[in-house]
Amino acid sequence: MRWKWVLIFVITWLSFSIRPAMAESNIDIQFEIPLSGIVKYESWMRLNVKVTSQEQNFTGAVELSQREVKKNNEFKLRRPIKLEQGKSTTVYFDMPSQILLDDWYVQVTQNGQVVKSEKLRISYPTDGRTIGVISEEGNAFHFLAVNQSQSKMNRPLSVQNLTEQMLPDQSWIYENIDMLALAGNSGSTINDQQMAAIKEWIQLGGIVVVSAGPNQDAMIQRFADILPVEAGKAGNIELQQALREYDIAKVAPNGSIGVYNRDLPLFVSKSYGRGLLLFVNYDVTAEPLASWQFNPQLWQNAMTQHGAKKIFEEKPYMDQMTRPFLDLSKKIPVVQTPPPIWMVTLWGGYVIVLAPLTYFVLKRMRKPEWAWGVIPVGAIFLTVAIFAVGKPAVVKTSTSYAVTKIDILDESLAHVRSAATFLGVDQNEYDVQLEPSIVALPLTVGRNDYRPEGLMGGDEVLSFRNLPYLTPKQAIGIGVKHDMGAFDASLRINENRLQGHVKNNTEFAYDQTYIEIGFQRIPLGPMKKGEEKQIDSVLEPLFMPRKPQAPKELQTMEERIKEMQERVVDYEEGNQASIIGTTTEPLPLMTMQVPHQAHYWNVIQQPIQFQPNEQGLVTFPYGLLDAEMYEMTGDFDSTGYIWQLGKGSITFELRTDKAAVNMKRITVPLNHSSFKPFRIEYFHQKSGRWIPVERGTRLVLDKELQQVLTPNQSLLLRFSHNGTSRLALPEPIFQVEGVRKW
Amino acid sequence: MREEEKHPQDHQSDDQTVTQLLAHLKQMRGSVPVNYQLKSDLKKQLLQKMRDLEAKQAKAPIAAPKKLGKLVWSGIAAAALTLAIGGFVWWNITSLAVREHEVLKLPAQAAVELVDIDRKATQLAYINNNTELKTIPIDEELKPVTIKLPPTEGKYTGVAWSNSGKQIAVVEQVKKLSRIWIVEMPTTYSMGSSRLLKEEDGVVYSSPSWSEHDDSLAFSRSKNGVEEIWVSSTVSFQEWKLVEGSQPEWSPDGSLLAFNKAGEVQLMEMRTGKVTSLAVGQWASWSSDTRLTYTHPNGTLMEVNVSEEPFVTRELPLRNQSSEELIKGNWANKGKDLLLISRHDQPQQLVISLASRK
Known part of the structure; x- marks a missing residue:
């Protein structure tokens, strides 16, 4: 009889071990990344996982785990799935690309058992800029590719052909490319959601190039709400005439080219939100330009002149984990951690x-x-x-603290970046509801790191389960906010004064507001909704920030929190004049679905476009545009904004090109004593010579400006010192005046 | 015999004990043979006991108050002694005394501004041989530092340590040309350097003083005999005239500026620009946000509390001071340390000493 019991035991044991194997054969997993898998390190990305149940109904979950073998303490993201036999479902995981570059396994689980596991393999982001091209002709826009040696700052441009089906419906996914080029008659199959996402992406800072030859209405007319171009005006344009305004004019080919609208130039641009729509009034695959040897230079020139290059290059690298936000959100105001x-x-x-x-x-x-x-x-x-x-x-009750930065693009759209900490009291599980316009990633706070962990149920819910007592959980999110209004700012610079008014037409009242120009902050005080403030302030030519730096060991908790808040304000600020406001008013983007006390700290930022002054000139004041170190020789060092030089020289590139105006005058205050110990020269592009600046005089370039500027529209300035003792000089600041191009 | 009689209670008096003892002896005499030796001993003991008792009764009412009085006096004396010692210790701690004489000696013709103490009172800086800036550590953990200054055909005439202790303003005079340099102190990561903050022809700069956050420098500018106080930003290219006068000295919180005008110490409120005259004297220096000292023409150090009007000045006593003539006192370490610059006659030289409250 004993052998029977042994047989029963063996059969039972085998049946348990066979079950996953049976399920595994039943489940099929496929990965897909939108935009043909193009991923940028400093963006968020979406991983689509398509699960198919071949033979039977299936209820379980798709997990993204960092270990192949399941362990209790592993960090994982989970989405529940329910499948009928033979059907497929696609679930997705949204997160900063930098996270997915670690080793991840996609696992399908049922009742806690792994029934299918596959290692996630995604291509590592390329170092450079990527242009996505939609064209029926595979070789269209090939001239946009710029190799490493041609590219400034050694960042190559690569062109990647896409199909309409690869285009996502979410604007934030387009952040993985730098430019989208749409050719001729392509785009008829781009659906309305994709088109809406593309337009929203332009507002967020994307660049879209649309070309149209004669009667190629399909694509350009879908952008008529941004840039109306009259149809039915096909014609021909003489190239010598059309290229006259570009540097490449002297080698322009003879002949003409067919255009979509004979009344328009070859390139027409329109700023939209933070981005740009560049209309190319001819078919880029048409001759004689398509195979013209100077076509790449023409495009570089056109991109620079129309501000596309400025947008392109100004996008700073930002850590998408938003650590300053996470760190601040951990300091929940009502939670008093005992010392x-x-x-x-x-x-x-x-x-x-x-x-x-x-x-x-x-x-x-x-x-x-x-x-x-x-x-x-x-x-x-x-x-x-x-x-x-x-x-x-x-802490008395469950509580949450959200730190959010809103970048206002216009009255209808704002870019949102947020981090929140949730603390459940007497709650070992809770859900967090997301606003439909944002995507978020649940996190666990590690000792030195943040690890993705949580349950993502549906499109707009994050779930935290089996939480240890009083354990804070966090989440980061990005997205957009619609119709929150904007500041109405009319500001101009007259000599060294900022004058004009600012009106708060946003949906918030602010505890503090100020205008930031370069290193200077002009405080405006609290601002109610609808309140208007008149501004007449002196601009100080600061070459370094005035912020006092308290020693870390002497900081109180309030000072530490203030410093953290400052880091959030500084995050993704860029070189632009902005109105910045802070408010603690509710901004529920990620909301705990249990009774709780919600706290908020929000930074709202909006860039300012200065109005022309009485002479019709737009002024970019001292300190707004930056100077970059271009070349150095000899003994040198830098302590932030001050450069030390022994025997040798430092050459700075004054980024006047970032002004993106038709420059009329550049002023560099080299008369200040700080520069007097140095021999100073500027580079004269036309003659190729270095021209000395007389000691103790300001450098003012106006009439000969175009002969001085480099092809990048910047100015090179060299400081030399022959002595052995180290002398220091501040990074040169400068002012640019010009007429706005668009 | 009753039990009580046999074993007298503890509370019975000594008289009763003696009576009982006598009765007992009498009884014993009748009942046992007489041991005369024992009798004699017992009698002696009895008499001794009676004498002790009498003496005790006689002394008791007088001895008690005497002992109490002695205790009280001892207590008072101890308290007085404690107070005296405490007072001495407190006085010794809080009173200002010269603790380090002649930390540095400079030639008699040297400018009094050639030496300064950093705000934490950890080191001195001075110009050595008109070519380099040297530090003298007060704090034993620090090492002396020598920084080579830009070569000059003229003279370096003054130094002023910034509040952060990372920079030193140095004044240079080349014939009619005056310069102010900002010398960056070397760190583990940086060698140190000199930045020219201000250069002007036909003027004499002196007495640089750093603002609260080291983002501005006030200094005296003398042109054609007219003395003015100017401020130059260290983080921008701005500069502006503040007031007529010399020897500017910013209060630690930056709200007030003390300066000298026509031999008087004056006070300027930075927010309003209001100027108030304090007293006759020169070389003001702040020991706190509201207290400053200055040197009276007779060489004494005077102190004034500027938060209380009318201003009352008083001499600040300095213990262990030598007989040199005090020229200038620079406060550091939140009013705990004072750098004294005095003139010595025999031999003629500038003597730098350090006074402090322990």
Whole structure:
């Protein structure tokens, strides 16, 4: 009889072990990344996982895990799935690309058992800029590719052909490319959601190039709401005439080219939000330009002149984990973490004082053996008492703290970046509802890191389950906010004064507002909704920030929080004049679905376009545009904004090109004493010579400006010093005046 | 015999004890043979006991108050002694005393501004041989530093340590040309350097003083005999005239500026520009946000509390001071340390000493 029992046991055991194997054969996994898998390190990305159940109905989950073998303490993201036999479903995981570049496994699980596991393999982001091209002709826009040696700052441009089906419906996914080029009659199959996403992406800072030859209406007319171009005006344009305004004019080919609208030039651009739509009034595959040897130079020139290059190059690299936001959101205002000294005092007090005293009393009572029970029980009682008294002192109810930065693009659209910390009191699980316009990633706070972990249910819910007591959880999110209004700013610079008005037409009232220009902050104070402020302030030619730096060890908690807030304000700021406001008004983007106290700290930022002054000139004041170190020789060092130079020279490139105006005058205050110990020269592009600047005089370039500027429309300035003792100079600041191009 | 009689209670008086003892002896005499030796001993003991008792009764009412009085006096004396010692210690701690004489000696013709103490009172800086800037550590953990200054055909005439201690303003005079340099102190990561902050012909600069956050420098500018105080930003290219006068000295919180005008110490409120005359004297230096000292023409150090009007000046006593003539006192370490610059006659030289409150 015994062998029967052995047989039953073996069959039972095998049936358990076979079950996953049966399921595995039943489940099929496929990965897909939008935009043909183009991923940029400094963007968020979407990973689509298509799961197919071949043979039977399936209920389980798709997990993104960092370990192949499931362990209890692993970090993972999970999405539940339910499949009918033979059907497929696609789930997705959205997160910063930098996270997915680690080793990840996609696993399909059922009742906690892994039934299918595959290592996620995605191509590593290329170092450079990527232009996505939609064209029926595979070779269209090939001239946009610029190799490393031709590219400034050694960042190559590569062209990647895409199909309409690869285009996503979400604007934020387009952040993985730098430019989208749409040719001729392509685009008829781009659906309305894709088109809406593309337009929203332009507002967020994307560049779209649309070309149209004669009667190629399909694509350009779908952008009519941004740039109306009259149809039915096909014609021909003489190239010598059409290319006259570009540097490449002297080698322009003879002949003409067919154009979509004979009344328009070859290139027409329109700023839209933070981005640009560049209309190319001819078919880029048409001759004689398509195979013209100077076609790449023409495009480089056109991109620079129309501001596309400026947008292109100004996108700073930003850590998408938004650590300053996460760090600040951990400091939930109502949560009073007891200082460690209290713990030490309570523990030490019990061990050193209370326990020996108890023993002494019991000994006097001639019951010393009771100590074995009384002291441990006393410890438990004390723990419970401290917990009962201390818990409400730490936090009374569940709470959340969201730190959000809103970048206003226009009245209808703003870019949003947020991080939130959730703390459940007497809750070991809760859901977080997301606003439909944002995507978010749940995180666990590690000792030195943040790890993705949580359940993503549906499109707009994050779930946290089986939480240890009083464990904070976090999430980061990006997205857009619609119709929040904008500041109405009319500001101009007259000599060294900023004048005009600012009106708060946003949906928030602000605790503090200020205008930031370069290193200078002009405080405007609190601002109610609809309030208007007149501004007439002196602009200070600052070459370094005025912020006092308190030693870290002397900082109070308030000072530390203020510093954290400052880091959030500085995040993704860029070189532009902006109105910045801070508010604690509610901005529920990620909301805990349990009764809780919600706290907010929001930074709202909006760039300012200065109005022309009475002479019709737009002024970019000192400190707004930056100078970059271009070349150095000899003994040198830098301490932030101050450069030290022994025997040698430093050449700065003054990025006048970032002004993106038709420059009329550049002023560099080289008359300041700080520059007097140095020999100063500027580079004259036309003659190829370095021209000395007289000691103690300002450098003012106006009439000969175009002969001085480099092909990048920047100015090179060289400081030399022959002595052996190190002399220091501040990074040169400068002012640009010009007429706006668009 | 009753039990009580046999074993007298503790609370019975000594008289009763003696009576009982006599009765007992009498009884014993009748009942046992007489041991005369024992009798004699017992009698002696009895008499001794009676004498002790009498003496005790006689002394008791007088001895008690004497002992109490002695205790009280001892207590008072101890308290007085404690107070005296405490007072001495407190006075010793809080009073300002010269603790380090002649930390540095400079030639008699040297300018009094050639030496300065950093705000934490950890080191001195001075111009050595008109070519280099040297530091003298007060804090034992620091090492002396020598920084080569830009070569000059003229003279370096003044130094002023920034509040952060990372920079030193140095004044250079070349014939009629005056310069102010900002010398960046070397760190582990940087060698240090000199930045020219201001250069002007036909003027004499002196007495640089850093603002609260080191983002501005006030200094005296003398042109054609007219003395003015100017401010130059260290983070921008801005500069502006503040007031007529010399020897500017910014209060630690930056709200007030003390300066000298026509031999008087004056006070300027930075927010409003209001100027108030304090007293006759020169070389003001702030020991706190509201207290400053200056040197009276007779060489004494005077102190004034500027938060209380009318201003009352008083002499600030300095213990262990030598007989040199005090010219200038620079406060550091939040009013705990004072750098004293005095003139010595025999031999003629500038003597730098350090006074402090322990």
